[in-house]
Amino acid sequence: MISVVIIGAGNVATHLYRAFKAAENISVIQWYNRNLDTLKPYAKEVEIVNDLSALKEADLYLLAVSDDAIKSLTNKLPFENRLVAHTSGSVGIYDIDKKHKRGVFYPLQSFSKAAKLDFANVPICIEALESKDYHVLKNLAISIGSPTKKVNTDQRRVLHLAAVFVNNFTNQLYRVAHEITESEGAEFDLLKPLILETAKKVQDLSPYKAQTGPAKRNDKKTMRKHLKLLNETPHHKAIYELLTESIQRTHGRKKL
Amino acid sequence: MISVVIIGAGNVATHLYRAFKAAENISVIQWYNRNLDTLKPYAKEVEIVNDLSALKEADLYLLAVSDDAIKSLTNKLPFENRLVAHTSGSVGIYDIDKKHKRGVFYPLQSFSKAAKLDFANVPICIEALESKDYHVLKNLAISIGSPTKKVNTDQRRVLHLAAVFVNNFTNQLYRVAHEITESEGAEFDLLKPLILETAKKVQDLSPYKAQTGPAKRNDKKTMRKHLKLLNETPHHKAIYELLTESIQRTHGRKKL
Numbered sequence: 001m002i003s004v005v006i007i008g009a010g011n012v013a014t015h016l017y018r019a020f021k022a023a024e025n026i027s028v029i030q031w032y033n034r035n036l037d038t039l040k041p042y043a044k045e046v047e048i049v050n051d052l053s054a055l056k057e058a059d060l061y062l063l064a065v066s067d068d069a070i071k072s073l074t075n076k077l078p079f080e081n082r083l084v085a086h087t088s089g090s091v092g093i094y095d096i097d098k099k100h101k102r103g104v105f106y107p108l109q110s111f112s113k114a115a116k117l118d119f120a121n122v123p124i125c126i127e128a129l130e131s132k133d134y135h136v137l138k139n140l141a142i143s144i145g146s147p148t149k150k151v152n153t154d155q156r157r158v159l160h161l162a163a164v165f166v167n168n169f170t171n172q173l174y175r176v177a178h179e180i181t182e183s184e185g186a187e188f189d190l191l192k193p194l195i196l197e198t199a200k201k202v203q204d205l206s207p208y209k210a211q212t213g214p215a216k217r218n219d220k221k222t223m224r225k226h227l228k229l230l231n232e233t234p235h236h237k238a239i240y241e242l243l244t245e246s247i248q249r250t251h252g253r254k255k256l
Numbered sequence: 257m258i259s260v261v262i263i264g265a266g267n268v269a270t271h272l273y274r275a276f277k278a279a280e281n282i283s284v285i286q287w288y289n290r291n292l293d294t295l296k297p298y299a300k301e302v303e304i305v306n307d308l309s310a311l312k313e314a315d316l317y318l319l320a321v322s323d324d325a326i327k328s329l330t331n332k333l334p335f336e337n338r339l340v341a342h343t344s345g346s347v348g349i350y351d352i353d354k355k356h357k358r359g360v361f362y363p364l365q366s367f368s369k370a371a372k373l374d375f376a377n378v379p380i381c382i383e384a385l386e387s388k389d390y391h392v393l394k395n396l397a398i399s400i401g402s403p404t405k406k407v408n409t410d411q412r413r414v415l416h417l418a419a420v421f422v423n424n425f426t427n428q429l430y431r432v433a434h435e436i437t438e439s440e441g442a443e444f445d446l447l448k449p450l451i452l453e454t455a456k457k458v459q460d461l462s463p464y465k466a467q468t469g470p471a472k473r474n475d476k477k478t479m480r481k482h483l484k485l486l487n488e489t490p491h492h493k494a495i496y497e498l499l500t501e502s503i504q505r506t507h508g509r510k511k512l
Contacts, residue, residue: 067477067478068477090478090481090482108446108447108449108450109449109450109453110450110453110454110457110468112457112466112468121449121452121453122449123446123449125446149443149446151442151446154440155437155440155441155442156442157440157481157485158436158437158439158440158442158485159437159442159446159447160482161436161482161485161486162432162433162434162436162437162442162444162447163433163447163450164469164470164471164482164496165429165430165432165433165436165495165496166429166430166433166447166450166451166454167450167451167453167454167468167469168467168468168469168470168471168472168499168503169429169495169496169499169503170426170429170430170451170454170455171454171457171458171463171466171467171468172463172467172499172502172503172506173421173422173425173426173429173499174421174422174426174458174463174466175463175464175467175506176418176421176502177418177419177421177422177463178418178462178463178464180414180417180418180421181411181414181415181418183414184410184411184413184414185411186407186411186412186414186415186418187405188418190364190379190381190405190407190415191364191415191418191419191422192458192459193364193365193377193378193379194364194365194366194419194422194423195422195423195426195455195458195459196377196455196456196459197365197366197377197423198366198422198423198426198427198455199426199451199452199454199455199456200452200455201366201368201427202427202430202448202451203448203451203452206434207427207428207430207431207433207434208431208434210368210427210430211424211427211428211431212366212368212423212424213420213423213424214420214424215420215424216424221323221324222323222346225346225413226346226417226420229413229414229417230417235501235502235505238498239421239425239498239499239502240420240421240425242494242495242498243424243425243428243429243495245491246428246432246491246495247424247425247428249491250428250431
C-alpha cells in the first residue's frame with residue numbers, strides 16, 4: 001500500500017485523485033488545497049485540508065500545482081526527509097526544497113476537466129535522486145495502469161516542449177483548417193477522419209516516412225494554387241509558407 | 257449495378273479499385289493505365305488496357321490521375337456524352353472536356369500504398385452538373401460505405417487546402433517534435449498517446465474549445481523557457497513563434 005497526500009486541486013490533481021482512489025494499493029490519506037471550497041465535493045470520501053501544518057505522514061507528497069508555486073510550497077512544508085514529487089514538465093527536480101527526498105512524476109498527456117482519462121494512455125515520466133524513491137513513484141504509476149519511463153530533467157523539458165508542438169500547435173492547425181473551410185461554407189467535419197488517420201499513421205510509422213503532399217513532392221503548381229487561396233489571410237499564408245519550407249528542409253527539397 | 261472504368265494506377269486508383277471490387281453492386285469492367293505493367297498483377301481479375309480506343313461503354317469513367325493530366329486526358333477520350341469524373345481536390349469540374357457529362361468524386365483522406373483503408377472513414381465530396389450524374393456518384397460512394405457530401409469546386413479547393421494543414425503540416429509538427437526529443441535522447445514514443453488524444457479531442461469539440469497550453473493562457477515564463485531551448489534550431493523556433501502568435505490571435509491574447 002502506497003500512502004499519498006495530494007497537494008493542489010487543478011485538472012491534473014483531480015484526475016490523479018480519481019485514478020488513485022480507484023487503484024487497489026494506493027491510499028489517498030489527505031488532499032490539500034489553499035482554497036478548501038474547491039475540495040468540498042470530495043469531503044465525504046477523503047480528508048481535505050488547507051493547513052500545511054495538518055499534513056499527516058505519508059509515503060509521498062504529490063504536488064500538482066502551478067510551476068511557479070512549486071519552489072516556495074516545498075520550502076513551506078513543515079517536515080523533512082520525506083518523498084516530495086512535483087508533476088510539472090518544465091520545472092527541475094532541484095527546485096524542490098533540498099530538505100526533502102525529491103522526485104518528479106510527470107504525466108505526459110493533455111488533461112481537460114470533463115473528459116474521462118484512461119491512464120493506460122498517460123505515460124508517466126519519472127525522475128528521482130534515490131533508487132528507493134524512484135521505485136515508489138514507479139509503483140504508483142503502475143498501480144494506475146500507466147506506462148512509465150525514467151526521464152531526466154533535460155529530457156523532460158524537451159518532452160514538454162515537444163508536447164506543445166504535437167498538442168497545442170497541432171490543435172491550432174486544426175483551428176486554421178476550420179477557418180479556411182468556413183470561409184467557403186464547407187464543413188470542417190469532413191476533415192475529421194483525416195485528422196484521426198494522420199495521428200494514427202505515426203503510431204506505427206515515423207513522421208518522416210508518413211509524410212506526403214505537395215510540399216514533399218515539390219508540386220509547385222498545387223502550392224501556387226494554395227497560396228493564391230490564402231492571399232486574403234496573410235497569417236494563414238505565413239503558416240503555409242513556413243511549414244512548407246520546414247517539410248522541404250526535412251525532405252531535402254528546394255525552397256518555394 | 258454501376259459499371260465503372262478506372263483510369264490511372266496510383267494509390268487512389270488502387271484503393272478505389274479494391275473497394276469497388278469488394279462492393280456488391282459495382283462492376284469494374286476495365287482498368288486503364290498508359291503503362292500496362294503497373295496493372296499486370298490484376299490482369300486475372302479485371303480487364304486491363306492501355307489503349308483509350310479500347311474502352312468499353314460504362315456508367316462512369318473515373319479518372320484517378322495527376323492533376324495536370326486531367327484536362328488533356330478527358331479531351332482524348334474517344335467518346336462523348338458519357339459520365340466522366342475526376343478524383344482531384346484542386347481541379348475544377350470544368351477542366352473536364354465539355355463533350356462529356358462531368359463530375360467530381362473526391363475522397364478526402366490520405367492514401368498510402370500499404371495501409372488498408374476502411375472507406376467508412378473516407379468522406380467523398382461529390383460534384384456534378386446534372387442531378388442524374390450526381391446520384392450515380394453518390395450511389396457509388398454509398399456502395400463502398402463512404403459518407404458523402406455535395407461540395408462545389410470552391411468548397412472542394414478549400415477542403416483540399418485545409419487537408420494540407422491537418423495532414424501534411426500536422427505531420428511535420430510531429431516530425432519537429434521527433435527532432436526535439438531526439439536532441440536530448442528522449443523517446444518520441446512517449447508523445448504518441450498525446451498525438452492520438454489531440455486528434456480524438458476535436459472529433460467532438462471544436463479546435464477553438466479544445467485549445468490549452470502556454471500560448472493560450474499567455475504563460476510567458478513557460479514560453480520563454482521553450483524559446484530558450486530552441487535557440488540553436490532557429491527554424492524550429494520560427495515555427496514556435498508563428499504558431500504561438502496564431503493561437504494568441506485566435507484567443508485574443510497579446511503577442512509574445
